[in-house]
Amino acid sequence: MKVLFTFYVPSGGVETLNRLRCEALRSRNIEGHVLYLRPGTGLINTQQANIPVMVDPSDAELAQRLPQYDAVIATSDYWMPGRLRRLGFHKPIIFEIQGLGTREQADQTLREGKDEILRNCQASLMPPTPHLMELASTHYPTLPKFVLMNPLDTRHFRHIAQPKYPVPIIAWVGRLDPNKNWELFLKIAAALLRQRPQMEIWMFLDYQLPSEETKNKFWHYVQHLGLQSNLKLYPNAPNREMPYYLSRVGDSGGLMISTSTLEGFGYAVAEALACRCPVLTTDSDGVRLFIKHNETGKFFAYPQVGQAVAGALELIDHHGQREKIRNMGEQHVHQWLSPQQYADSFRQMLQSLGVK
Numbered sequence: 001m002k003v004l005f006t007f008y009v010p011s012g013g014v015e016t017l018n019r020l021r022c023e024a025l026r027s028r029n030i031e032g033h034v035l036y037l038r039p040g041t042g043l044i045n046t047q048q049a050n051i052p053v054m055v056d057p058s059d060a061e062l063a064q065r066l067p068q069y070d071a072v073i074a075t076s077d078y079w080m081p082g083r084l085r086r087l088g089f090h091k092p093i094i095f096e097i098q099g100l101g102t103r104e105q106a107d108q109t110l111r112e113g114k115d116e117i118l119r120n121c122q123a124s125l126m127p128p129t130p131h132l133m134e135l136a137s138t139h140y141p142t143l144p145k146f147v148l149m150n151p152l153d154t155r156h157f158r159h160i161a162q163p164k165y166p167v168p169i170i171a172w173v174g175r176l177d178p179n180k181n182w183e184l185f186l187k188i189a190a191a192l193l194r195q196r197p198q199m200e201i202w203m204f205l206d207y208q209l210p211s212e213e214t215k216n217k218f219w220h221y222v223q224h225l226g227l228q229s230n231l232k233l234y235p236n237a238p239n240r241e242m243p244y245y246l247s248r249v250g251d252s253g254g255l256m257i258s259t260s261t262l263e264g265f266g267y268a269v270a271e272a273l274a275c276r277c278p279v280l281t282t283d284s285d286g287v288r289l290f291i292k293h294n295e296t297g298k299f300f301a302y303p304q305v306g307q308a309v310a311g312a313l314e315l316i317d318h319h320g321q322r323e324k325i326r327n328m329g330e331q332h333v334h335q336w337l338s339p340q341q342y343a344d345s346f347r348q349m350l351q352s353l354g355v356k
């Protein structure tokens with residue numbers, strides 16, 4: 001059995017999801033291929049995992065390749081199902097509601113794409129994130145809905161012991177876009193440094209996607225806050241290296257801070273927990289799947305800088321609470337984000353749609 005996953009660009013959480021599920025589905029005799037509409041920094045991760053990938057294929061190339069697939073999962077792009085139908089694909093297409101940004105952006109996308117999706121898709125797919133399930137029920141009440149917890153490669157994302165870093169590290173992972181709120185993170189980092197000047201700030205980001213205007217704005221704000229000497233930028237770090245970095249952050253006595261307005265899932269947070277890196281985060285909905293306040297991580301109210309600083313200092317200074325949160329966070333993601341469980345549920349979904 002072969003399935004095709006489609007998305008705009010190999011970057012962020014959807015690139016991670018596509019790669020992990022293609023790897024997991026192999027154990028259930030399902031071969032996953034991926035189509036992206038343009039290249040991106042995550043493409044190397046997919047290629048290193050030996051997953052067949054197409055980038056911006058022409059209609060002629062796509063029409064030639066489509067007959068081999070038993071089903072297609074189109075993520076976020078409501079125009080893709082219609083394109084596939086026009087190219088002669090008559091098997092099931094599942095519209096995946098993920099990677100849509102803020103609630104307003106997700107609502108707008110699902111409202112605009114309603115006719116295309118209902119005309120061309122047999123079902124919708126999403127993680128158990130409250131705002132996504134609510135929007136799916138609102139816009140597509142008659143479309144069969146499948147809810148699957150995204151997988152995490154817990155064999156790869158686990159704690160890696162290494163020499164302790166000499167100062168605490170405050171980490172951030174994301175894109176330079178408004179939903180990720182990088183400006184809020186820099187404000188929090190600056191306020192923390194006023195109290196703990198020896199800290200380092202590590203930012204892991206996709207440096208290919210932002211415009212030059214956004215990059216200039218970023219560096220101007222860094223200089224405005226006086227963060228240049230404490231900031232280390234890791235542009236386009238390969239996903240396979242992240243367990244090393246996240247473990248180092250956790251062992252340094254530091255933490256990851258997530259400042260997103262809204263997340264459909266929040267892979268960066270799950271990956272941090274798996275590597276025993278404690279997380280302080282906004283309540284961005286999707287992260288509720290694995291953050292329980294003061295048990296597996298900590299929440300702060302958006303956009304309260306003072307509350308974020310207080311929460312970060314608690315995680316740094318209260319060693320008993322910190323170790324409890326590290327232990328429970330690690331245990332939670334290793335227990336609930338199983339690739340094997342995802343593969344079984346995915347196969348059942350296909351079978352219920354008549355794919356054998």
